[in-house]
Amino acid sequence: MKIKRTVHVEDMEDIATGGAILGTGGGGDPYVGKLMAQEAIRRHAPVKIVDVDELADDALVVPVCMMGAPTVMTEKIPAGRELIVAFRKLEELLGRRIDAVLCGEAGGVNSTTPFVVAAETGLPLVDGDGMGRAFPELQMETFGMFGVKATPMVLCDDKGNSLVLDTVSNAWTERLARAATVEMGGSALLAFYAMDGATAKKCVVRGTLGLTAKLGETLREARAGHRDPVAAIVDELGAGVIFHGRIKDIERRTVGGFARGKARFEGVDEWKGHDFRLDFQNEFLVAERDGDIVVTTPDLITALEAESGNPVTADALRYGLRLKVLALPCNPLWRTPQGIDLVGPRYFGYDVDYRPLEPATAGRPCR
Amino acid sequence: MKIKRTVHVEDMEDIATGGAILGTGGGGDPYVGKLMAQEAIRRHAPVKIVDVDELADDALVVPVCMMGAPTVMTEKIPAGRELIVAFRKLEELLGRRIDAVLCGEAGGVNSTTPFVVAAETGLPLVDGDGMGRAFPELQMETFGMFGVKATPMVLCDDKGNSLVLDTVSNAWTERLARAATVEMGGSALLAFYAMDGATAKKCVVRGTLGLTAKLGETLREARAGHRDPVAAIVDELGAGVIFHGRIKDIERRTVGGFARGKARFEGVDEWKGHDFRLDFQNEFLVAERDGDIVVTTPDLITALEAESGNPVTADALRYGLRLKVLALPCNPLWRTPQGIDLVGPRYFGYDVDYRPLEPATAGRPCR
Structure with missing residues (x-):
């Protein structure tokens, strides 16, 4: 799963596809x-x-991110300049040159945004991130578990507005940045969690950019070789398929700066006659099958188009779409009590304890 | 109306009372x-x-202010430290010593908050402000009409969180600061609109601190001399009494970080048989008598207890209270097209043009 030492224009295709898979x-x-x-x-x-x-x-290592509701980001495409502005403003604030760019979140758009900053500044990009997936809130970073503060943080919008936050906790950073992001039109770009190399070695989830590249490559090669793309991804990730079905109902709303909603499925083929529900707040948080919760955050739930294997984001879910839903274990850091406090199901309002994903939970054995 | 050259503890009584009158x-x-x-x-x-x-x-002159819904500020009293933090952070950001403190808003709590900063820093306080009254939003400053930018602005809360805003317009500053203030619990403290002395000489509404002191003194002396306190204030301000009545109905809600509502009055004595309504968004914005709008923002509407002459804030309005409502002309800057755009009735959603307050509009002739 080693990523190339130098990433060119054409390599971004696989990275983006793989990022959508880890984007859950x-x-x-x-x-x-x-x-x-x-x-x-x-x-x-x-x-x-x-x-x-x-x-x-x-x-000095600085992660960058895009923040906001994915539904908004798709329609309100950032110019890219805002990321550089945020990055350079933070550098100025810290009073020294930044030595490397880091990925705040390996999933979705944020698996690729750090490449924008690395390309423009000429700085190296670290193969890793602070989640090993995507999560909806910015205190949900492994960095914070090792005492790294999200602030000073710079938040920029497309109009030229910027904020510097200095807060008493990473949860407060999230609250204030979210309120600003909503006011800025639903999406913003930021540089935060500045840390030194020694700290980065302790708290970075390693190899996630390499994993995204590998997942994209796997999908591309399976298609070229006329093999089952979903099966190829399942094999590569050691994931379990927890459902195969068609969306029969979808509700969604953009509220509090998040895209929230539920998608209901009816089973097909091996899952015919079964029901399934996916809840999301930007990311898929909880999967329920025949009335039982089978997977919850922080374990990864990702949805692929059954035929093409294309990853489907929550905002692209629509009636009639036939999907295979995969589950795979999260990074072990998230399974600690501190991790569960940050990203477990109770944080998101579900009255259930986190049960680590086991092979028996999935429809087919996980590997 | 000259304010004393040195303001002591005991002088704050009159200034606060007068500030409540200009607080509208x-x-x-x-x-x-x-x-x-x-x-x-x-x-x-x-x-x-x-x-x-x-x-x-x-x-280098820097105004300071408290921001938020008055209903919140009354229950969530700031420690005072936050103002100094905001002031010193802005100073650091500007990279040079601030030479004088300025009052952002001469009405309400903000007629006294600049004294906190001046007392602690030992800096002189300018006798004047940026409104000549109170207004609900922070782009509503004469400073902006002379090209002064509200940012860089520092916003602090009681918990230790702070924001530095750098925006493309003063209206954007208001939007982003308001969202943060709501998130911070409904009130925050800020330093903004840094300007040089030459600019201050052009845009400051002069003598408003002196006026608040004089109004407080007038009220105190009228009471001590058993004269009608309301008449004394009317004389001092050259105001008109536009109604005398009892509150029969009051509706209010704290929404979007503002205290909004309407109070309905039934007339007493000379106004018996007449109806009256006061609308507010933090400040009194529009007065309607017998179905006709008689005074609108930016002219000043202020309510005094009929007997004591005590100024009554919108959040202290309650059923049965007997009030005399005064109107007086705003600073001429607010009557320019640019001023009306910022603070005229249409800005606040009223489908009426601003008609400058004339003597005939008031119940008794204005002076």
């Missing part, structure tokens, strides 16, 4: 992010990828 | 502001007042 339904439209990254690489230079262990202990 | 129903509870200022003067030093013309042209 959210994280924004990877198509938008791909175009932004490709344009930046074309205008500037290919992106140099480094392993987190290659960083000097005193290197 | 809003601007926050002057009692809270008075306590904050008295405490700061007691702990530090009396406040030196300067005329805007005494400032050097290159002096």
